[in-house]
Amino acid sequence: MDIAARNVGGSLVANLTIKGLTKKYNNETIGVEGLNLEVEDKEFLVLVGPSGCGKTTVLNSIAGLIEVNEGEIWFGDELVSSPKQNIFKIPQERGVAMVFQDYAIYPHMTVYSNMSFPLEIRKIDRKEIEKRVKKAAHLLGIGHLLDRRPKALSGGQRQRIAIGRAIVRNPKIFLMDEPLANLDAKLRVSARVELKKLQKELGVTTVFVTHDQIEAMTMGDRIAIMNKGCVEQIGTPVGLYHKPKNLFVAGFIGSPAMNMFEGKLIKKEDIMEVHLKFLLYKFSPKMSAAIIKNKHSSQVILGVRPEDVLINKKQQENSFQAKIIRIEPIGKEYNIHLEINGSTFISIQSSINDLEEENIVWISFNKEKIYLFNLESGEILF
Amino acid sequence: MQTIKLTRIILYVLLILFILLSLLPLWGCIVTALKSSKEVILTTPVTLPLHPTMAKIMEAIEYLRRPLMNSLILVASGVMISTFFGSIIGYVFSKYKFRGSTILFILVILSLYIPPQVQLIPMVQTISKVGLFGNLGSLVLLYMLFGIPMCSFVFKTFYDDEIPDSYINAAKVDGANIWTIYRRIVLPLSVLPFVVAALLQVVVIWNDFIWGLVLTSGKTNLPVTVAMANLKGSFVAEWNLQMAGALWVALPTLIIFIFLGKYIIRGYSGT
Numbered sequence: 212m213d214i215a216a217r218n219v220g221g222s223l224v225a226n227l228t229i230k231g232l233t234k235k236y237n238n239e240t241i242g243v244e245g246l247n248l249e250v251e252d253k254e255f256l257v258l259v260g261p262s263g264c265g266k267t268t269v270l271n272s273i274a275g276l277i278e279v280n281e282g283e284i285w286f287g288d289e290l291v292s293s294p295k296q297n298i299f300k301i302p303q304e305r306g307v308a309m310v311f312q313d314y315a316i317y318p319h320m321t322v323y324s325n326m327s328f329p330l331e332i333r334k335i336d337r338k339e340i341e342k343r344v345k346k347a348a349h350l351l352g353i354g355h356l357l358d359r360r361p362k363a364l365s366g367g368q369r370q371r372i373a374i375g376r377a378i379v380r381n382p383k384i385f386l387m388d389e390p391l392a393n394l395d396a397k398l399r400v401s402a403r404v405e406l407k408k409l410q411k412e413l414g415v416t417t418v419f420v421t422h423d424q425i426e427a428m429t430m431g432d433r434i435a436i437m438n439k440g441c442v443e444q445i446g447t448p449v450g451l452y453h454k455p456k457n458l459f460v461a462g463f464i465g466s467p468a469m470n471m472f473e474g475k476l477i478k479k480e481d482i483m484e485v486h487l488k489f490l491l492y493k494f495s496p497k498m499s500a501a502i503i504k505n506k507h508s509s510q511v512i513l514g515v516r517p518e519d520v521l522i523n524k525k526q527q528e529n530s531f532q533a534k535i536i537r538i539e540p541i542g543k544e545y546n547i548h549l550e551i552n553g554s555t556f557i558s559i560q561s562s563i564n565d566l567e568e569e570n571i572v573w574i575s576f577n578k579e580k581i582y583l584f585n586l587e588s589g590e591i592l593f
Numbered sequence: 594m595q596t597i598k599l600t601r602i603i604l605y606v607l608l609i610l611f612i613l614l615s616l617l618p619l620w621g622c623i624v625t626a627l628k629s630s631k632e633v634i635l636t637t638p639v640t641l642p643l644h645p646t647m648a649k650i651m652e653a654i655e656y657l658r659r660p661l662m663n664s665l666i667l668v669a670s671g672v673m674i675s676t677f678f679g680s681i682i683g684y685v686f687s688k689y690k691f692r693g694s695t696i697l698f699i700l701v702i703l704s705l706y707i708p709p710q711v712q713l714i715p716m717v718q719t720i721s722k723v724g725l726f727g728n729l730g731s732l733v734l735l736y737m738l739f740g741i742p743m744c745s746f747v748f749k750t751f752y753d754d755e756i757p758d759s760y761i762n763a764a765k766v767d768g769a770n771i772w773t774i775y776r777r778i779v780l781p782l783s784v785l786p787f788v789v790a791a792l793l794q795v796v797v798i799w800n801d802f803i804w805g806l807v808l809t810s811g812k813t814n815l816p817v818t819v820a821m822a823n824l825k826g827s828f829v830a831e832w833n834l835q836m837a838g839a840l841w842v843a844l845p846t847l848i849i850f851i852f853l854g855k856y857i858i859r860g861y862s863g864t
Binding site (some may be wrong): 301303305308311315317318319328329332333380463 | 744757759760761763764765766767768769770773777778782
């Protein structure tokens with residue numbers, strides 16, 4: 212059994228369970244409230260949400276850098292944090308590895324010393340340290356930098372050192388706090404791919420925090436979307452995209468964001484209609500039946516993803532006229548900004564043919580891909 | 594253009610006047626030290642000596658040799674003890690926040706804001722109770738007492754601003770305990786605050802007069818500032834001897850300020 216396996220409480224399975232975690236700051240502001248989370252062994256879980264939603268608090272709680280007010284944290288079958296039972300393992304005893312947003316590379320040490328630091332502290336044999344550091348450095352392509360001081364190195368190189376320092380320990384749980392946020396856009400894309408590949412190769416259970424939904428979508432096996440200290444929804448990237456549970460998730464995942472229109476839901480015989488400011492949208496009988504089955508409310512939000520906003524030459528069922536205010540070419544696609552009655556929305560088109568700005572066009576929605584949310588609670592109705 | 598030039602000229606004239614004014618005591622000190630006793634009486638203190646002599650300067654160093662040594666010992670011990678503890682206290686208050694730590698730290702540095710005149714009598718009583726009255730040990734203890742809060746403040750400010758919390762957190766997660774983190778990470782990055790805090794202490798301890806006057810007795814234990822004051826004779830004021838002594842006393846701090854003044858300014862501005 213190697214060091215890392217011992218670190219995780221003697222259990223070789225490194226799943227992570229969080230039950231009812233609550234963290235209050237200054238006993239008033241709530242950082243995280245009653246959060247439940249289960250991370251499978253070897254899984255890459257992304258915690259994503261706007262700033263101040265509590266995702267870093269969750270990460271620091273797992274690492275043991277902060278003490279929580281309520282709830283339990285389990286590493287495999289070992290309880291590492293439970294205020295109720297007066298259990299709190301300090302970070303030094305938890306055996307997780309963590310990568311920080313600013314990388315926390317020690318400026319007075321060489322790259323080698325930075326990477327060997329966690330091993331030296333564990334009093335591991337010098338030859339073994341050298342072997343592991345060199346292996347990790349080789350894996351990350353920073354073998355030629357080992358004698359250098361971090362001061363002169365680029366952001367990408369520093370980020371690799373930080374990851375190197377984390378992987379030399381063969382940890383079973385990896386915590387990453389926005390490790391790609393300080394890289395420039397181009398580097399971030401390649402770093403995303405490399406990091407994900409590395410995690411798969413090493414088979415390390417990973418919790419990755421980011422505010423960037425594209426990072427979340429591209430890297431996560433599963434994504435937990437956080438908002439105001441709670442998890443709104445957990446699921447696979449594709450699952451969250453197609454089946455958002457509420458308005459927040461629908462609006463957060465997807466770029467450009469889902470178009471949303473406020474309206475009134477009205478039942479007319481067996482047909483459901485949504486009265487928008489500019490359109491009376493009638494659902495098909497089949498869909499109406501499905502909506503009726505769900506709890507219905509009269510004030511709703513109708514959501515359509517930009518790729519499901521269709522531009523037509525002629526009038527059709529459930530279509531309306533809107534003005535093109537801006538065409539943004541973004542390479543293989545175009546973001547077409549449209550306006551009607553003061554509300555703007557976006558359509559993504561693969562070609563624009565003879566469309567021009569200022570044109571008036573007929574718009575319809577892909578009727579299979581329409582979402583309805585309760586205006587007040589934000590919960591999805593359909 | 595014309596007005597800008599005029600304001601510039603006025604500015605320079607004012608600055609030069611100010612510099613002359615503030616350098617006047619030093620000038621008076623130098624020229625007086627170089628005068629014979631007769632010439633001191635006959636001339637004004639700022640005129641150049643007609644027959645410059647090194648006699649009094651050499652005489653002063655003879656008197657001050659032992660006190661200079663005493664002050665050197667006080668500075669060395671004061672600086673070492675204060676910076677060492679200051680660094681550790683600053684580290685803990687900066688990186689290990691606990692309930693009430695802010696108030697506690699304010700209490701630590703509060704002593705810096707109590708005037709020494711107020712502390713004089715209680716301090717003398719305490720020191721004599723401890724049995725240190727009259728010897729250098731009393732001053733070592735005292736400078737430590739005043740030096741540690743000052744140094745803690747310098748170090749805490751530096752650690753707050755210059756050493757990110759993530760360094761500490763990363764080391765914790767990597768398995769390092771509070772002492773290892775200090776020794777391996779914080780201490781090697783603390784060269785600057787050590788220089789700043791040490792310089793502040795050197796100047797404070799070297800220039801101290803009142804505590805040295807009150808707490809020491811006997812010729813062998815005097816710090817240099819007190820010994821220098823004693824150079825003024827009991828019946829005749831030997832101004833030239835006293836000025837020569839003052840030059841010797843001021844020399845070390847002057848040299849330090851000329852070469853390392855920027856660090857002292859950093860210390861006072863809290864950066």
